Amino acid sequence: MEGSSSAEERLRPLFLRGLEGDEAAYTEFLKACAAHLRGFLRRRLSAWPDREEDLVQEVLIGLHNQRASYAPEIPLTAWIHAIARYKLVDFLRRTGRQEALSEPLSDALDDELSMQVDGGLQSMQAQRDLAKLMAGLPAPQREAILHMKVDGWTVKETASAMQVTESWVKVAVHRGLKTLAAQLGKDK
């Protein structure tokens, strides 16, 4: 992502010309803004890479609908970032609520949690932080996660190795991943 001041210099004239009715300038503004937002959101949305473009679009619509709310004395990038941040928090709130609602265990959910953990890892500079977080999990959850996500075992294999039922493994992995995802989200 380019620096905020150069983005400001590029976006602001386009936007102001757009407000005066210059469609070409407004198109340029929206395109440049979409690119800018991808950079802005990518770092903050690393847990949901597949939702990045949806959110870019939501922010663009938000900017467009609120374009009258821009006051010329505010830096344009501050205005854009405030709206992007708001839409991001709104998205995270909605996602959080959906996850709380779909509590029943599903592989899709666990995959998403794994992705969050992976995404969180990429954004964290050192993987040793994961070891630290893993150490904070209850031992059986940690063991189940290591078997399934690191060794690549199936639920059945993990269950027989740990001498527990398959549903116990699913619950343990799910809970452990959820804890990790929450902690990674907190650390960011």
Next chain:
Amino acid sequence: MRTDELIALLARDPTPPPEAPGRPLLVLAGATLISLVLILVLLRPRPDLASAAGETMFWGKLVFVLSLAGVGAWAARQLSAPGRVARAAPLLLLAALLAMGIPAASELLAAPQAQTRGALWLGKTWRTCPGLIAALSLPIFAAWIWVLRRRAVVAPRLAGAAAGLAAGGMAAALYCLHCPESSAAFVATWYVLGMAVPAAAGWLAGWRLLRW
């Protein structure tokens, strides 16, 4: 939809629709008038209003609640314009609360007996005061929400709380017409409680009411 398709669609309409200037103020003023009429008709002004207007405390509590309303209104305005912040709001709020809290504390400490202390603190109307202020703030609070929903609120909880404070402060100012109490301890407790109710409601309902 792909992003370039969306952009092409949005770009067809670059100029924002013209806003009717002054409409928010009109709505807020109308709601304040409703609360005023409710006070005059249902609660009646205090009978000794004319002589009370000569007392320092009558104006003291008015300035106090209006300054809280001002902080709330300013913060709500700031927080509904993306890119603006209201960093000074907590400090201003604290200053206003201390401006009433310190005289309240010294008044209670200076009271000769526990009995007078209780009378200063509870007055005659402590049971009804907070509830009435909160109830009277409802029309003004609704007007604030109407105004904020037409703007781009990027901090819904804070903006909701600020709008609640603005409405509560305004309602408390109107309530001064009716309220017979004149101790700082009373105002610092029961008025503040009455104004805190709409502020807390705004905080709790901010996301639901101000989402866009």
